[in-house]
Amino acid sequence: MLNIQKYVRAQSLEEAYLLNQKRSNRIVGGMIWMKMNNGSVNTAIDLSDLGLDKIEETENEFSIGAMVTLRALELHEGLNTYTDHAVENAVKDIIGVQFRNMATIGGSIWGRFGFSDVLTVFLSMDTYVELYKGGILPLEQFASMKFDNDILVRIIVKKTPGTFLYNAMRAQRTDFPVITCALSEVDGKYRAVIGARPGRAVVVHDTANILSAGITEESADAFCEHVTQNIRTGSNIRGSAEYRKHLIKVLTKRNLMKMGGIQ
Amino acid sequence: MEVKVKLNGKLITEDVAADLLLIDFVRAHGCYSVKRGCETANCGLCTVFMDGTPILSCSMLTVRADGHEIQTLEGLQEEAASFIGFIADQGADQCGFCNPGFVMNTIALLRENPDPTDDEIRVFLAGNLCRCTGYEGQLRGIRSYLDSRKG
Numbered sequence: 001m002l003n004i005q006k007y008v009r010a011q012s013l014e015e016a017y018l019l020n021q022k023r024s025n026r027i028v029g030g031m032i033w034m035k036m037n038n039g040s041v042n043t044a045i046d047l048s049d050l051g052l053d054k055i056e057e058t059e060n061e062f063s064i065g066a067m068v069t070l071r072a073l074e075l076h077e078g079l080n081t082y083t084d085h086a087v088e089n090a091v092k093d094i095i096g097v098q099f100r101n102m103a104t105i106g107g108s109i110w111g112r113f114g115f116s117d118v119l120t121v122f123l124s125m126d127t128y129v130e131l132y133k134g135g136i137l138p139l140e141q142f143a144s145m146k147f148d149n150d151i152l153v154r155i156i157v158k159k160t161p162g163t164f165l166y167n168a169m170r171a172q173r174t175d176f177p178v179i180t181c182a183l184s185e186v187d188g189k190y191r192a193v194i195g196a197r198p199g200r201a202v203v204v205h206d207t208a209n210i211l212s213a214g215i216t217e218e219s220a221d222a223f224c225e226h227v228t229q230n231i232r233t234g235s236n237i238r239g240s241a242e243y244r245k246h247l248i249k250v251l252t253k254r255n256l257m258k259m260g261g262i263q
Numbered sequence: 264m265e266v267k268v269k270l271n272g273k274l275i276t277e278d279v280a281a282d283l284l285l286i287d288f289v290r291a292h293g294c295y296s297v298k299r300g301c302e303t304a305n306c307g308l309c310t311v312f313m314d315g316t317p318i319l320s321c322s323m324l325t326v327r328a329d330g331h332e333i334q335t336l337e338g339l340q341e342e343a344a345s346f347i348g349f350i351a352d353q354g355a356d357q358c359g360f361c362n363p364g365f366v367m368n369t370i371a372l373l374r375e376n377p378d379p380t381d382d383e384i385r386v387f388l389a390g391n392l393c394r395c396t397g398y399e400g401q402l403r404g405i406r407s408y409l410d411s412r413k414g
């Protein structure tokens with residue numbers, strides 16, 4: 001059980017940041033995962049009053065506040081038009097509607113959870129994070145960073161022309177994923193993102209230009225091989241490392257076939 | 264700290280602990296339809312509305328509800344009465360423990376989408392677990408209610 005001594009609704013990012021420098025204080029996102037922990041929090045810092053619960057869309061980008069819920073992502077017309085519903089597909093099986101009305105993108109991305117569908121799908125886009133002190137960084141860089149006491153303010157998705165696909169394998173709907181797979185072609189460059197390995201999601205770029213001449217059965221198989229060779233998988237209660245490798249091949253191939261218009 | 268919460272239309276002002284969960288607050292105020300189930304935010308038994316949006320009260324701090332309106336099934340009897348008979352007619356209320364959460368989320372579904380397909384019902388109610396029925400009874404009940412509205 002989580003014990004909280006004090007609760008503060010921060011009135012500025014500076015106030016939240018200063019409070020967050022103390023190790024026993026914690027930023028509260030949707031509180032879904034945090035609540036599952038045992039231990040004691042001195043001050044729970046709530047960002048709810050800072051207007052970070054909005055998705056702003058301009059001609060060039062989406063600016064998504066850290067307190068935007070997964071349900072808001074799921075229903076956002078602009079984001080789903082841009083990603084051809086990849087974002088919706090990524091979050092729709094995360095527990096239920098009530099859960100997604102609470103869980104935030106900030107909590108999901110900051111937590112960099114291994115099982116995160118959210119981290120996986122956003123890594124497939126031209127995505128950046130804005131940290132209060134750390135400034136704007138590519139999400140791929142942020143995803144491999146260690147935890148610190150900064151504050152995640154917003155997620156920025158550049159509307160770079162692209163195509164996005166997402167799928168995941170779950171033992172049953174609403175369960176944690178056994179593996180998550182996103183595939184994208186952004187500005188002519190392909191990347192696969194694999195999460196729930198069970199470690200944090202990682203990006204595999206088509207550095208060998210396997211798909212540069214287009215997607216065919218042969219190039220798809222070669223790219224799947226490239227992805228599995230560059231991903232380290234592990235075993236846990238949901239599946240073995242070998243099973244995950246197999247799933248990565250199958251799901252990435254399905255995404256490639258769909259993207260190439262072959263299936 | 265002091266919170267002001269409008270619970271089923273009644274304004275409550277109270278000093279609460281920083282870590283008091285909303286489920287404990289509403290049950291302390293007589294809203295026993297809100298059940299403690301998995302406590303891992305998976306089962307939907309503790310569903311309440313916060314400003315009309317379904318949330319899980321087992322994972323919400325009461326202090327976060329300060330200044331907001333909370334509704335439980337006790338405050339939504341009339342809206343629920345329109346369809347719960349159809350669910351009962353299908354025998355979908357076996358042990359009954361999951362029913363209040365199911366009914367709350369069905370209200371949310373019908374407010375958002377008054378004429379859902381069977382798949383849309385399944386997707387929206389995926390966060391409400393029932394260990395008795397296999398969900399077919401609830402689906403038949405909601406479908407039967409929707410069909411009855413079409414005459």
